[in-house]
Structure formats: C-alpha cells, structure tokens
Amino acid sequence: MIIAIDGPAGAGKSTVAKEVARRLKLLYIDTGAMYRALTLKAIFNKIDIKDEEALVAMARDSRIELKETSSSLKIYLDGREVTQQIREPRVTKFVSEISQIASLRRIMVELQRQAVRDNKGAVLEGRDIGTVVFPQADYKFYLDADFKERVRRRFKEFKALEKEISLEEVEQDILKRDYIDSTRQCAPLRKAEDAIYIDTTHMSIEEVVDKILSYINLDVDKLKN
Ligand code: DC
Numbered sequence: 001m002i003i004a005i006d007g008p009a010g011a012g013k014s015t016v017a018k019e020v021a022r023r024l025k026l027l028y029i030d031t032g033a034m035y036r037a038l039t040l041k042a043i044f045n046k047i048d049i050k051d052e053e054a055l056v057a058m059a060r061d062s063r064i065e066l067k068e069t070s071s072s073l074k075i076y077l078d079g080r081e082v083t084q085q086i087r088e089p090r091v092t093k094f095v096s097e098i099s100q101i102a103s104l105r106r107i108m109v110e111l112q113r114q115a116v117r118d119n120k121g122a123v124l125e126g127r128d129i130g131t132v133v134f135p136q137a138d139y140k141f142y143l144d145a146d147f148k149e150r151v152r153r154r155f156k157e158f159k160a161l162e163k164e165i166s167l168e169e170v171e172q173d174i175l176k177r178d179y180i181d182s183t184r185q186c187a188p189l190r191k192a193e194d195a196i197y198i199d200t201t202h203m204s205i206e207e208v209v210d211k212i213l214s215y216i217n218l219d220v221d222k223l224k225n
Pocket of ligand 1: 032035095099128
C-alpha cells in the first residue's frame, strides 16, 4: 500500500506520517530529509548552490539512507549520521533552492521509488508525492494549516533543538520556502486533484492521524464486504 502525504512546511506532515506508518506497519519515507541531506553535503563541500552540474555530480556520488528505529527515523549521509544536522537553520535556508533542480530531483525520485519497490509499500511525505513520485498512490492526503500556525510549529521545533533563531526569521524562511516550493518549474508543491485536503490548524496530531486512518479503514472495511 502506498500512502502519499504532501503539504507545506509546518503543516504537520512528518509527525503524522510517521505515526500513520507505525500504526499500519508500513515503511516511513521522509523525502524532505533526503533533499536536506544533499543540502548539508553541498554546504560541507562548499558547492555553489547555483552550480547545477556540481550539485548533480555530488548527488550521484552520495549515499542517503533512512533507517527506522523503534522510536525515530535516523538519516545517514555517506555512512555518517546527520539526523540532527539536517534540521539546522543553515540547511533549511538553502534546501528549497537546491531542490528546484530538475536533474537532481530525478535522482531523488528514483531512490524513493526504489525504496517503495523494495518494501512493497510505504507512507511517503513531501511536496510532490501525490503529483509526481506516486500519482497512482492508494491514498493521497494534502495537509495544510494557517501561515501563523505553521510558523509557530516550526519555531517550537527549532527551540526544542536549542537553535538560536527568532520568530521573524522562521516567518521569513517559511514565506520564502512556500514561494520557491510552489512556484518552481519542476514538481511544484500542489494538491493532487484526487488528494484529500486536511486543514490541521485547529487539530491535534492524534486527530489528524485518526482522520487519515478513518479514510483508510473505511476502504479496508469496504473491501471485506
Ligand atoms: O519537509 P521539509 O521541510 O523537511 O522539506 C525541506 C525542503 O525539501 C522543502 O522546503 C522543499 C524540499 N522538498 C521537495 O522539494 N520535495 C519533496 N518531496 C520534499 C521536500
């Protein structure tokens, strides 16, 4: 079974997708983490974010692994754990620019499809899962929330990581990423026509998870009859 969960930053995708995957015993794939890992490597290697050729060569030469433990998802880049580092503001700042590059996206999309083939299904979370990566997904959801609420959530996440960042900086970052992610030429963020739209502004994580599962359980019941 393939479940696609898309939406902008701070809509609650990661926590929700992880929990949905856990409850359904499916693999969880955080595709944003893959773009973040590449961005981190570009920073490490001091690659100019405008140098497409160098970035694509770097991506081809990278090993990105997502390893699930019982309590979390760990991200490895070329064998080294980078779970915390990819969440740093310096990565967040450039990730949208790097993920605009079509040839680099093709490499990531192929990795995502391969992971699903190997595991016979997954819950994937990102920006283009329902539109590009798996347009034939069994279930598609598009999570959204009011801008202020999305900023508040991301700010809280940075604080939990003890990162020095102001609310205004988070606001500017989300504004900029929303703009780049939704206006880029290749695989822009948008709701697939057949995706179920969920406004999470006033919902708890559990409520969103239950809502998603209610659609899935409904169909499972239908199949039984
Ligand atoms: O979900 P996130 O904030 O970790 O994603 C980081 C960035 O990666 C996001 O701003 C755009 C990019 N991204 C993408 O282009 N396509 C995806 N499927 C997932 C993320």
